[in-house]
Amino acid sequence: MFKTAEWTPNLMVPLSFVIATLAALFFKTVRQYARLRHIPGRPARAGRSGGSLIRIGPNHVVTSDPGLLRHVLHVRSSYQRSDWYYGLRFDPTSDNVLSTMDDAEHTRLRSKMAAGLTRNQYSGRGVEHVEAKIDRNLRALIELLDTKYATAAGAGGAAFDLGRKAAFLTLDVITNIGYGEPLGFVASDSDVYDYIATIEAQMPAIICSRVLPWLVDVLSSPLFKRLLPSHKDALGFGKIMGIAKSKAQERFGPDAKVQNDMMGSFVAHGLTQAEAESEVVVHILAGSDTTATAIRSTMLHLVTNARAVAALRAEIDAAGLGEGIAVIKEGLRIHPPVAALHIKLVPAEGDVWQGVPLPGGAKIGVSVWGAMRRRDVWGADTDEFRPERWLEATPEKRREMDSSSGGFDKLRCEDKAEGQEQLRNPRW
Template sequence: MAVVDLATTHYQTLVAGALAVSLVLFWFIPTVRQYLRLRHIPGPFSSGFSKLWLLRGTLSGQLHLKFYEANQKYGSIARIAPNEVITSDPKLLRHILAVRSPYQRSDWYLALRFNPHRDNLITLLDDDEHTKLRAKMAAGYSGREVDNLEHRIDRNILALANLIATKYMPANKAFDFGRKAQYFTLDALSDIAFGRIFGFLASDSDMYAYLETMEQQLTAIAVSIVYPWIVSVVASPLFARLLPSHHDALGFGRIMGIARDTVAARFQGDSTDKLKHVADDAPRDMLGSFLAHGLTRDEAESEVLLQIIAGSDTTATAIRATALYLATNPRVLSRLRAELESTAHANRPWDEVISYADALKLPYLQAVIKEGLRIFPPATSPVPKLVPPSGDTWDGVYLPPGTKVGYCAWGVFRRPDVWGDDADEFRPERWLVEDGADPAKVKEMDATLDLHFGLGRWQCLGKGVAFMELNKIFVELFRRFDLAVLNPDKPWESRNTGLFIQSEFWMKATLREGIKPT
């Protein structure tokens, strides 16, 4: 009996040992193989074997700076994960984003599906399908088929100005400009997208606890971007009840419900997936344009959500950051106001907003907007593209097929060889030829700034709307109010996991001399 027990024990030991060796080989061989593919590209040591460096950077809330530090330390192409690099080289990025580029979107994008079973314009990996969908939406985003596009933005800017002037200013009460900026972008985009203003500014509140829940979920979304397999797990029936639903009364689910109901109303009881005929009296907003160009019911729901979420967050960050630099830089603000006061726009009545065409004629305003986007780029996600099957070589560095190449926003927009030795300074004059800027350098800077919005088939369709908002909002806020930052040493709470979460940006406002609200 003892001999049998001994044999059994020996057999079990052999089996356990074999399993242990198999598990080690199962992990070890692919890990070594992956490490060797990119061993010639420097980066943090752990990035050659795991995604822990990338995960720690994401959870730190300072991901944009972690990427920047990697490129500063290891070079303009730095390894940040076993199969991923980050680059601060604008020429390489233009090469990747070129019209006929063989690079493709990576699985990084899949985590941005609002419905895990349905793609949107951002998450479509198939180039042909992406091009077809983009073509159906171009006219709506351009504003050609949206009635009173500019007026819709104007009335929401006035709503923000009136909120400050009537609620906070008379009581000498501080307000969180971080929140107010996003209330504005959410209301303006809902107005443009489907003709319904959410009401964030009118209620002066976080409607449906949308911002609160999105901020709570953003880290989880960012982690799923680091580990794309999580998306497949979450998409399984097991987790269906944990996902936002259009039945929810609060949060992102409530916005999903509004989008669903709005799209359903356009079908007027029609059970088909695509409108056969758009009525002559149908609303002429972006949703109306999308449906007129053949978007299906499901596609329209996804794209309306994409407009609201992607557009409101990044534009709000651009508004907050540029407003901060203006409010804390008297020289720049003084020159901007001098430009405004030297034109016919200085004496406009309270309820009149500068036209986009007139704003574009103000060179210093254009320089301020560009400099704000440069020094604090609001979209810092790496949006990595896949190296084509043939591989690629850039500046002597070989990029093996299937490698993810991501974009380091902070690195691109702080390169001394592009922006000068004062790249860390907010100085709009760098954009002005009349102030001594080299025309060839300004052209190069413009081309580099365009990377913020993508190029070619990957260019952001919302770029035009965003610039219209930016061209108006700074004029209308700073011609009406003196805005004082309450805590200049720590002006806001700001976290970054690819997008910024910013709040506690406390300001006080006083009316400027000669300005009278109506």
Template structure:
């Protein structure tokens, strides 16, 4: 045994000596050619091994032999459609990359995300690190750290020790309606999609740390935040698929390409604001505020964690809610009969104040059906949110999935499954949520809730988003 080991060591040492001699003696061009050859051999062998691991899953040919199909899809901005089409063509679990699968099976998604699951967040979540140097609750992959973060923020998101969340939303609704009213008075065209994003950004900044950014008040893209975000969003989605790009961009040579708190405009300016707001709250003897950030700090959030969570609230909390409002309003405008029914229900409702309360809105069945159907027909989350299969692998419906595989889910495909939603699943029809059996309604609602993730990774901001929607559709249509 020792003799064999000694011989192996001798052969390896000899090979290293030969390679070292070649690198030292050969011309630079030869060394470069040799390096390229080694990289090529590594790439081919790695790709072949990855292909072999998942060969029993079908998908686009290019996705089976490389990650180029996945890159092209997320870079195009239509990945949500591509993933839906893939599941339609290749099955409920399909291949979209060398180590990536996508599913439209709601039961499988719940299996991956339940509180006792062995699945973990995959490297996809590294791309959700809005501050490149620190994690937030969404990008944190370590389960112990993630659980600790959620426990510090749960009370704030639930509003248990935050003053006047609904009142602040009401104030921002009034400001938003006033802005639209001014356009109407002038009979001027208005870009409703853009103004909606002004509204959601002001709401989240107001309830998160006590003051709206002023998008609605100034009727401008403050700090050119929206312009910069829209420009850079495709790159963010590419990083979720290729997280090594984030490490590359953090290299000192390329770091200047990333947003910085020194920037005067764009996302970097928002980073600077987050840094300043957090620093102000951690000054000695500062008065504890009764807003969400104050709640987070009272429950143990550090200054660095506070900066990251402010960024997450702004980037994720505003855009998703704005998408839900815009898409649902578009459907209401395109379906006058549905809009008429909604207006009739609102007109007959007993609304006490000038802005409907959350509790009043929750008892309006057609309004709730419209909100649910809006989420279903255009889910505001398009990313894969991939989870990593546990090291020992997993078997689902008799099919083995190797450990380490990234499995994402297409929420667009899930909300179009005819076995859940009926043969008219492609139509915007709020009536599907009414006059349905309790069991069927429960199944539909639990499937729709996957928009907000599930189990241990359920979105903390869900309740706040629903309050905004309950109010804006009433005030915007009556």
């Protein structure tokens, strides 16, 4: 009889692999830390009074310095997009204008989309009747307020949640401009397809995927992919993807529908069907939420400031514009609609800013909130909602303030013009 020798598993191989991996991660972290040890980590409030750089991780720094931001973010800057942008993929298998890390591809997409997004197209070229569409949707919101929420006695009516209604308005506006018709949030006075509720529930995961980009690869694996939104979904973000897909299909092929809306402009300027579908979804998500945030925050600070309300009312009565523009600019300053890091990579050869070395491959993020609270730019009353600061400033100071708050070349919001048009509407 033959005896079978007992097999004893050798745990040394996997154990050695684990130890080696942990050691590599440890030394990598130590090396990254050592490269940036000359940049201190400081409390969030420190960015208000100056200080160009604040360290927030082994290989990460942030800045609120307008000069450094212009240096990093201007069109011909050698700073490249980092993997932070990878987390902006809504489809884990393909990039969009927000998520692509290739600057050349990003520029190509933006140039093709520009006609559907820039303010000079509101005259009727590219996208038709944008201002009229904004007016129409705003009138629908006012009608809803008059017929459902207002009462003769001024009491007893249902509560009017402007925060939620602002989202209804901006979603109807962006879909009306995007592919020709509003989704009907205002008309139904409801969260159509549970879109807003779904986005609010998913937002923590979206934010995590930006700072932990490897999560996108995990979620795109066969094990998790079916948990992600799909154009076949009946509700939520997936439903919006499905609507955009069907609208894009109508614009291609032998019987293609031609419309002078945002999607039509994308198609006319050379975007493929997949790109047109993806980019409209991007602008529905990004354009509606940021504009709604701007409306909410500006109205909140305005209605809680009796002096600002009185000044604005006086100007409206006199048919002026200066105070109204100042209110909008101050609202966008005191509560920026977008406060994302927009992390860039320091060029491989490294860089130096005001005598501080920045090693190649380090990651530098944008502290938007800090930039809007800098006392050396905005003054000692930086925490106060004071629209007059824009009216009192000298022309030179106003240019500095506009430059600090208006976005930089590589950060300009594609939907900025449409959002500003909604904020400027006198019906507010």
